[in-house]
Amino acid sequence: xxxxxxxxxxxxxxxxxxxxxxxxxxxxxxxxxxxxxxxxxxxxxxxxxxxxxxxxxxxxxxxxxxxxxxxxxxxxxxxxxxxxxxxxxxxxxxxxxxxxxxxxxxxxxxxxxxxxxxxxxxxxxxxxxxxxxxxxxxxxxxxxxxxxxxxxxxxxxxxxxxxxxxxxxxxxxxxxxxxxxxxxxxxxxxxxxxxxxxxxxxxxxxxxxxxxxxxxxxxxxxxxxxxxxxxxxxxxxxxxxxxxxxxxxxxxxxxxxxxxxxxxxxxxxxxxxxxxxxxxxxxxxxxxxxxxxxxxxxxxxxxxxxxxxxxxxxxxxxxxxxxxxxxxxxxxxxxxxxxxxxxxxxxxxxxxxxxxxxxxxxxxxxxxxxxxxxxxxxxxxxxxxxxxxxxxxxxxxxxxxxxxxxxxxxxxxxxxxxxxxxxxxxxxxxxxxxxxxxxxxxxxxxxxxxxxxxxxxxxxxxxxxxxxxxxxxxxxxxxxxxxxxxxxxxxxxxxxxxxxxxxxxxxxxxxxxxxxxxxxxxxxxxxxxxxxxxxxxxx
Ligand code: AMP
Numbered sequence: 001x002x003x004x005x006x007x008x009x010x011x012x013x014x015x016x017x018x019x020x021x022x023x024x025x026x027x028x029x030x031x032x033x034x035x036x037x038x039x040x041x042x043x044x045x046x047x048x049x050x051x052x053x054x055x056x057x058x059x060x061x062x063x064x065x066x067x068x069x070x071x072x073x074x075x076x077x078x079x080x081x082x083x084x085x086x087x088x089x090x091x092x093x094x095x096x097x098x099x100x101x102x103x104x105x106x107x108x109x110x111x112x113x114x115x116x117x118x119x120x121x122x123x124x125x126x127x128x129x130x131x132x133x134x135x136x137x138x139x140x141x142x143x144x145x146x147x148x149x150x151x152x153x154x155x156x157x158x159x160x161x162x163x164x165x166x167x168x169x170x171x172x173x174x175x176x177x178x179x180x181x182x183x184x185x186x187x188x189x190x191x192x193x194x195x196x197x198x199x200x201x202x203x204x205x206x207x208x209x210x211x212x213x214x215x216x217x218x219x220x221x222x223x224x225x226x227x228x229x230x231x232x233x234x235x236x237x238x239x240x241x242x243x244x245x246x247x248x249x250x251x252x253x254x255x256x257x258x259x260x261x262x263x264x265x266x267x268x269x270x271x272x273x274x275x276x277x278x279x280x281x282x283x284x285x286x287x288x289x290x291x292x293x294x295x296x297x298x299x300x301x302x303x304x305x306x307x308x309x310x311x312x313x314x315x316x317x318x319x320x321x322x323x324x325x326x327x328x329x330x331x332x333x334x335x336x337x338x339x340x341x342x343x344x345x346x347x348x349x350x351x352x353x354x355x356x357x358x359x360x361x362x363x364x365x366x367x368x369x370x371x372x373x374x375x376x377x378x379x380x381x382x383x384x385x386x387x388x389x390x391x392x393x394x395x396x397x398x399x400x401x402x403x404x405x406x407x408x409x410x411x412x413x414x415x416x417x418x419x420x421x422x423x424x425x426x427x428x429x430x431x432x433x434x435x436x437x438x439x440x441x442x443x444x445x446x447x448x449x450x451x452x453x454x455x456x457x458x459x460x461x462x463x464x465x466x467x468x469x470x471x472x473x474x475x476x477x478x479x480x481x482x483x484x485x486x487x488x489x490x491x492x493x494x495x496x497x498x499x500x501x502x503x504x505x506x507x508x509x510x511x512x513x514x515x516x517x518x519x520x521x522x523x524x525x526x527x528x529x530x531x532x533x534x535x536x537x538x539x
Contacts, residue, residue, distance in 0.1 A: 010173040011200035013086040016240040018168055021047040024216070024242030030264055031075040032249035032256070033142065034121045039076060043242070046079060051166035052158040053084030059161070060115060060137055064089040065176065069113035069135070071097050071104075071122050074226045074247040077141040077154060081117055082226070082235050086177040086196065089169055093179045094227045097122060098520035099189070105132045107181045107189050110399070117141055117154065121250060173197035179398065180229050182328045183520055191398030192328050194230070198392040202331045203237040205362045205392075211336045212268075212299055212322060214243060219264055219294070221246040223257060223271035224302070228521050229332040232270055232301070243268075254282035262290050270299035272522040273309065276321070277461065280312050281483075289317075297322055301333075303523040304429060304447045307356040308455035325358035325429065329413055331392035335359040335367070335427050342424065356451070357428040358419075365390030367427060368412070369419050380422035383430055383443060387412040418443070435526055437466040437476050444476055444505050446526075449497065453478060456496050458486035463516045463524040464507060467533055478507040479529055481515055 009015075020027075025044035033039055062068060068085045070092065072078040085092040093111050095104055108116075108129070116135040118126055120143045140147040141154040177196045181189035206214050214220060214234070220243045222231040230236065238245045246264045248257060257279060261269065276298060283290070298313065301324040313319040326332030337359025343351055361367045369376045369384030376384035389412045396403050406414050418430045430436065430445040437444040446464040453462035461481040466474040482488060490510040497506050511533065517525040 010171070010196070012169075012171065012173055012175075012196040013083060013177050013199055013236065014168050016200065016203065016236060017047055017050060017083045017087065020239045020242060024239075027216075027242045027244055029076050029079060029245045029247070031247040032251055032260060033075070034119075034250055035144075036251060036256075041076060043239070046076065046083075046239075048163045049076075049158055050080045050084040050087065051163040052161040053080050054087040055161040055163075055166055056157040057085065057088045057090060057115065060157075062088055062090050062115065064171075065091065066115075067091045067093045067111045067113045067179070068115045068117065069093040069095050069108060069111065070227065071095050071116065071118040071125065072141060072226065073097075073119060073121075073250045074222060074231065075119075075142070075249050076247065077117070077119075078226045079235055079239075079245065079247065082178075082230070083239065087166075087169060089171055089175060091176045091179055091193070094230065096181070096183070096225075096227045096520050097125060098227075099181075099183070100520075101125075101128050103181075103189055105129050107191070108133050108135070111179060111181075111191060115139060120144060120147075123148070171196075173200070178230060180328050187402065190400050190402060192394045193398045194331055194392075198331050199230070199233065199236050200240075201364060202233045202333065202392040203240045205333065205364065206233055206237040207241055208363065210338065211333070211362050212297065212324070214238070214241065214268055216242040218243040218268045219246060219266045220244065221248065221257075221260060221264070221266045221269040223248060223252065223269060223275050228302075229326070229328050232299070232326065232332055234270060254278040258282060258290050258292075261292055261295060265294040267294050268297045268299070269295065270301075272302035273300055273305050274303075274518065274522040276300055276305075276313070277309060280309055280317075281460070283317050284312075292317070292319060295319060299324055301325055301358075302521060304358075304451060305356065306451045306454040307352055308451070310356055311352055321355075323355060323357070323359060325427065327415060329394040329415075330365070330388060330390075333362060334365055334388055334390075334393075335361050337426065340424050340426070354426065357422070357426045359427065360425045361388075361390070361427075365393065367421065367425070369421050369427075376421070378421040378423050378425065380420050380428070383418050383420055385433065386415040386417045386419040386427060386429075388415060389413065418445075435465070437464070438474050439469075439472045439476070439504060441473075442504075446476065449476060449478065449501070449505065449507065450524075452497055452500055453480065453493065456488065456493060458482050458488040459493070460484075461516050461524075463526060463529060465526050465529050465533065467509070467530075469508075475509075476505070476507040477509045477511065477533060479511045479513050479516060479533075481513055 222234040310321040323337040371384040376382040449464045469475040517528040
């Protein structure tokens with residue numbers, strides 16, 4: 001074997017920051033604050049303050065490998081933590097503030113977080129966990145009044161540091177930079193530890209034209225929270241390429257978001273389908289059409305993007321949706337759905353069908369699906385569990401006993417998603433393993449039924465769950481939220497579905513609800529629905 005003669009340049013988060021310092025100092029970062037005002041500064045300010053944060057953390061005793069937690073919305077201070085913490089060779093632990101309090105206590109304890117950076121507006125949440133957590137220091141960001149006794153003011157900490165004392169650190173790219181916990185719909189949340197190398201390669205992946213093509217010409221607004229899988233890696237990627245960042249803070253209602261999209265002439269935005277469903281309804285209702293002419297890409301993932309929503313944005317508002325799939329364990333982007341070259345001349349329906357799938361794996365990520373008899377063919381029909389391996393896929397969970405059933409002996413990660421893969425390599429999610437409906441020995445995909453129901457003009461949201469059945473083992477029950485002022489009967493909806501699905505797929509029962517319960521990440525919380533309807537059955 002002969003080694004190549006190329007430098008062993010280490011792929012680290014501070015190297016992205018150094019690039020921004022050298023090349024993109026004048027680019028802007030805009031944040032919406034809790035009082036709705038806008039905070040603006042330049043990337044040069046961001047770099048200076050991130051360096052000060054690194055120095056302040058060291059002064060507080062943070063050493064290599066220590067965990068520093070955040071409880072924060074999307075704003076410039078959180079962005080500084082994304083770079084200032086890893087530049088101290090410490091691990092940025094973004095805690096999902098929407099998790100149940102017990103889970104927050106559990107993960108802060110499990111991660112052994114030494115310091116907490118918290119938004120002033122989230123201090124009431126801190127009061128709920130205070131007596132059960134063990135942070136050595138609590139640092140308040142965006143303080144508008146003196147911080148409570150025993151806590152530190154983020155601005156004062158930074159002001160005490162001279163950024164000239166900062167030297168870019170040299171350490172190996174396999175060092176841990178950040179961590180997130182899975183939302184833990186079953187069992188305890190599990191920690192995923194991202195290496196600097198994975199974050200840098202994932203950032204490069206986001207910039208590829210073949211994936212989501214983010215560039216320095218973009219104005220990017222991650223609606224996906226910075227406490228959920230690193231806001232899909234967008235903060236890291238934007239700093240690497242000098243894209244202007246627009247951070248919406250705690251105001252995530254459709255009107256506030258539309259206002260920012262228009263005002264900052266956002267070109268690229270990203271979030272879960274629930275956010276976009278709300279925005280689509282607001283746009284449909286708007287008396288005057290807001291000027292969204294700058295917006296070229298809405299990246300949608302985290303849950304299945306209903307085809308009717310993709311079509312609605314495109315046909316009624318000229319807005320392009322790109323569907324992607326990912327997980328906490330995959331840093332998170334795994335697959336992206338762009339129209340394949342082969343379908344350029346296909347009918348609009350066929351193109352929509354293709355783009356509604358979860359898409360093909362990003363470069364440096366490989367997919368396969370396995371059923372009871374091993375790998376399933378890429379025929380677009382045979383379901384199997386999706387498995388992945390690649391440059392930013394987790395190799396194990398952080399200090400967890402639950403490894404064996406998620407990582408295969410030959411080094412792949414088991415996602416728990418049931419998919420089909422078509423001959424072009426495009427993945428389509430059918431279900432989470434635990435959500436799939438097993439009826440008479442065959443599988444019914446709850447996701448496909450939900451997508452179809454959400455294409456009905458009277459339906460705002462739909463979640464389909466399995467309910468126990470003495471004859472068939474399980475049968476589908478559809479929980480439906482109707483649009484304001486609209487009506488539909490179970491028979492009408494069943495008839496509507498019968499155009500696309502075999503008779504035995506059609507839900508036996510419909511429940512009309514005011515809203516579908518959601519998880520901390522804005523996805524349908526089917527476990528709550530199952531509980532509700534199992535109980536009702538017993539009554
Ligand atoms: P999380 O780790 O919380 O981001 O959740 C990951 C899970 O969300 C995946 O295993 C999928 O079940 C689901 N998911 C993510 N993206 C999509 C998508 N585009 N379509 C359907 N399900 C998705």
